[in-house]
Amino acid sequence: MFFSSRLVEALKADHTKIRAEISLLKETDISQLDRQLCFGRFLPLLVSHTQREEKIVYKFMKEQDDENLNFMAYEGQTKHSIADQLIEDMLSDKINNKEWSASAKVLAELVEKHLDEEENEVFPYLKRHLDSDTDTELCIKYQTPYHDFDSYRYDDKEISSESPRWS
Numbered sequence: 001m002f003f004s005s006r007l008v009e010a011l012k013a014d015h016t017k018i019r020a021e022i023s024l025l026k027e028t029d030i031s032q033l034d035r036q037l038c039f040g041r042f043l044p045l046l047v048s049h050t051q052r053e054e055k056i057v058y059k060f061m062k063e064q065d066d067e068n069l070n071f072m073a074y075e076g077q078t079k080h081s082i083a084d085q086l087i088e089d090m091l092s093d094k095i096n097n098k099e100w101s102a103s104a105k106v107l108a109e110l111v112e113k114h115l116d117e118e119e120n121e122v123f124p125y126l127k128r129h130l131d132s133d134t135d136t137e138l139c140i141k142y143q144t145p146y147h148d149f150d151s152y153r154y155d156d157k158e159i160s161s162e163s164p165r166w167s
């Protein structure tokens with residue numbers, strides 16, 4: 001069934017915001033400071049998106065009687081975990097500038113590939129399992145903030161979200 005999914009449009013809109021920062025984050029020709037500022041903008045966007053995606057979208061995917069869809073949810077969750085590990089390394093005081101720069105590039109490429117896979121493979125497949133009512137219900141849940149990410153501050157490392165996944 002072909003229909004315009006509000007949920008998928010909301011997910012893609014967040015991907016677009018994340019992509020805008022990815023292109024700078026993986027750019028090694030700009031200054032470290034500019035990339036760190038970019039990371040400060042990128043991180044809350046990514047964490048807000050991946051947490052709500054897991055808790056609303058992947059949860060729904062795991063509950064469906066479709067092994068392929070279940071697998072896609074676990075695969076996405078695993079990619080998020082790998083991104084979390086890189087983020088944890090990048091937030092560590094022990095990392096030097098060269099290591100930080102390499103981690104930033106790997107993180108940007110990993111996330112970019114993951115967003116492409118979701119848009120090209122996962123979301124079209126997910127849409128087959130959505131009817132209009134379910135789509136609306138999931139979209140409303142997805143668009144409800146999971147935590148108050150406005151209070152998130154990277155520059156002084158006071159991460160005030162209730163339970164960041166890498167804590």
Ligand SMILES: [Fe+2]
Binds near residue numbers: 050053076080114118
């Ligand atoms: Fe994802």
Ligand SMILES: [Fe+2]
Binds near residue numbers: 011118
């Ligand atoms: Fe996503």
